[in-house]
Structures are given as C-alpha cells and as structure tokens.
Amino acid sequence: MAVIKEYYTVKLHDTDAAGVLFFANQFRIVHDVYEQFLIRIGCSFRERFTVGDFHIPIVHAEADFLQPLQVGDTIEITLSVSEVGNSSFTLAYQLIDLDGWVVGNVETVHVTTDPASKSKIDLPDGFREKIQEFIEESD
Amino acid sequence: MAVIKEYYTVKLHDTDAAGVLFFANQFRIVHDVYEQFLIRIGCSFRERFTVGDFHIPIVHAEADFLQPLQVGDTIEITLSVSEVGNSSFTLAYQLIDLDGWVVGNVETVHVTTDPASKSKIDLPDGFREKIQEFIEESD
Amino acid sequence: MAVIKEYYTVKLHDTDAAGVLFFANQFRIVHDVYEQFLIRIGCSFRERFTVGDFHIPIVHAEADFLQPLQVGDTIEITLSVSEVGNSSFTLAYQLIDLDGWVVGNVETVHVTTDPASKSKIDLPDGFREKIQEFIEESD
C-alpha cells in the first residue's frame, strides 16, 4: 500500500509559549503532505481552483498528540488512504520521530461536493481512479 | 450547566484560497475560548507558566466542519465541560451562526502531567474544584 | 483625525517558544483592524471579492517591536490613515499597552490594481471619497 513520506522540522512559529508545538499546527503541518498527495495523483489545488468541477472540503479531522514536539525536532510524516467511500475518502497521517516512535497521528475525512449546490456528490470517476491507483502503487 | 459564549468574526487570515476557513484554524479559534475558560476559573496561562506545578497538554482533538465559513462571518462559540476524569477533562465547543445553525464543533481532551517527568498525574485538587465550580455555575 | 481603536489580548498561538509574540503575528493582528476599517468605510472584504472591480494588495509593510508581548497581555491597537496618493494609501498602526506605552507599530502601504491586468490604477473615486470621509470624521 502506497504511503507518502515527508520530513518536517518544527519551526519556531509552530511552537507556543509552553515551549512545544501548538496543537492546531499539527493539523496544518499534515495538510502540507495532503497537498503533496494531490500533486502526486495529478490533481493539484491550483488545478482544483481552475477546473472547479468539484470541491473536496474536509468534514472531519482528529488527532492524537503523543509526545510534545520542540523547535528543531525533525519528524517523518506519512500519509496513507485509509478508506474510500461513495462520496468521501479518509486519510491517515503518522508523525514519527527520528528514533522511530510515533509522536502523533491525524485523520482527515474529505467529501466531494458540487461547487454550486454545495451538496455531496459521488467521487467523480477520474478522481476515484487516481486515488485507487495511488493505493495500489508500491512505494 | 455553565457555558462560555464568545463571538468571533472570521478574519481574512483564517481563510485560504478556497475562499473559506482553513480547517486547522477552527482548532486555533476555539483555543482562544479555552484561554477565556482558564482565566474564568482563575488559572490563566500566564500563571500556569509561572507557577508551573503541573502542565495541561492537549492529547486529543477532533472537529466536524458542517458549513463553510467565509471572511466576515460572525459566529458564536460556546465552550462546556463534557467530562472530568481522574487525570483528564474534555471540553466541547460549538460554532453557531447568527441564524442559530451549528456550523462546526470541536472536542479537546486535556490531561494533567508532571512538568519534570512528563507523566500523567491526577488532576490537582484545587484545579479539579475550580472546574467543578464552573460546571455548577448557572450562566 | 479619525482613528479606529480595538483591544486585543495576546493568545497562546500568537506566542512562540521564546515566550513572546512571534514577530510575524504583529502584522497578522493589525490586519484584523484593517478589516474593521474596510467595514467602517463601507467596503468589506466580502464585498470586494463579490464586486471585484478593483483589488487592494499590500505592497509594503514594516514594523517596530519595542517591547515583548506575552500571552494574556491586552493592548490597544489604533489605525489611522497616514497618506493618500494617486494609486496608493498608507495606514499607520500603534500597539499601546494598558499603561499607555507604545509597545509596537506597523505601517502598511496598499495600492489599487486592475483585477485583470494586475497593474496599478488610480484609487477609484468612490473609494477615495470613503477614505477621505473617514479621515475627516471626528472620533
């Protein structure tokens, strides 16, 4: 099963006065990897805004924060597709430190919607295929 | 049961090129109300950093995004305590538009830890009482 | 000369591991007051995106950071118009603590541009008048 892997080094602006990563930034950081995923399956955000035949809003997100992360910490972030439904798909992210410990994880649920009516639509065929091809790729 | 209510108007920097609130910012925005909560129960972040006898990291957070929010939209954010455990407490937030529709919600789980060992400790008595008093307040 | 005044309390997410306001956030925070200014002169961002007959990008910004700000600090932010040119206007912001000391300031230079060609255009007459009326208002 295919996985995207990116390295990220925690920046000063990711942290807060408690000295560690501000929790909301964990969601922001994994979204960068989601943008890589969209590019990899041939469907960048830029194209999404131009073509605009469907939208992909996030309808649910959740995360666990297992270890505090400090400025300068480098982590590996992995993205995999954990579920594909009729009109939605779910992505799972792991944040792994350089010793191999999982220090956090995130899940995001995305639905496809009609840009005009904003109501849910089935995953467009071409898009579903691209996700399926990604899943079946070997790394 | 006590509830904190704050109004918030979506700022340009909260949105992204898709024209709506960037999902991670929903977590950031409700944390501002959590900071109000800490002040209201007499336990501000400033004090936390100074006294430092225990920490309160967030170990889990999740959110639903029910309606897209645009720059200039004003919402009411409510905070309530949904659970108090031995070494943790859970806060529930609702984002409500001016017509009374729930447009989003968030849940955050906080644990109390020892600053030195980073391991979980029971909610300190004084802190537990403050949370309990808040819950029992009438608005 | 008219001035907009807003109070702001520094949030945890505004700070970084150095314990004080992360410098870029001072620019973000004063932009919230600029959004108030646009609403006050009858020209909100929402309307800008809908009508879209001209854009108002920021072409220059600068700031002084005179005193470190910590989580929980409340400041007053003032906005005034410091210059109106042919195709640009300049806003000046002061950040003032509750004892009346100026702890920071920001200046932003805005130009009006044609949405299609992206090139500078003269301030549209109606917009120029709204800015002028604001300047001449007494508080």
Next chain:
Amino acid sequence: MAVIKEYYTVKLHDTDAAGVLFFANQFRIVHDVYEQFLIRIGCSFRERFTVGDFHIPIVHAEADFLQPLQVGDTIEITLSVSEVGNSSFTLAYQLIDLDGWVVGNVETVHVTTDPASKSKIDLPDGFREKIQEFIEESD
C-alpha cells in the same frame, strides 16, 4: 559573500480568500530560513533557549510584495547578512520565482539583549565571530 538558499512551495494555508499569499506569512516563511542560518552558524534556537546567556529579539522588520504568490508556486529564498553593528545585525531576504524574478523581499533587524534586564548588550564575541565567518564563507 555567503548566502543561504532554500526552496519553498506556497501552501494552501499560506494563502487567503483573495487567492494569494497573506502578507504576514511572507515574514513567517523567511523566518524559517533564519532558523537554518542559526543552525548553520552553530547557534540553534534550541541551544539559545537552553544556554540562554543572551536573547536575539527582532526589533524591526519590513517587506516588499512585488508579485502575488499562489498555492503551489515554488520560490527560492535567499538570506544574506547586510549589516553587523555593535549590538545588532540585519538580514536581507529575497524571494525569487523559478524564472529568476524577485517577487518579494524582507529585511529583519535583530539586537542582542540581556535575558534578565532585557536591555541591549554588545553582540557576544563568539556570536559576532560566527556571523563574520558566515559572511566570509564562499558558498
């Protein structure tokens, strides 16, 4: 004269509903390169917080925004030291698109201060030497 060069791809969260990079994020993004600079001269933020014999707050920052940047745009960011004074140093950053056009620039002025008194101190000798060595390096 030594220059640090980093590539950066504009993320969705860097943009706003106007469809382009939110101006304050240009300051945030170049700070990431400053963090690289501190590591390169052997003086990371992590070390700064631990050793803590002097602080390096930013006292002034300014930027020009020459071309709008969109999600997915990749730019090169260069950092160079433009001035070293008794108790301050100034860094200059350029944002250059892949065709070689300068699309933005930033300048940040940093002073060295005593952690206890918060007053300005001369650049500590070891720190001044590290900056000087960086300047004299060939790329």
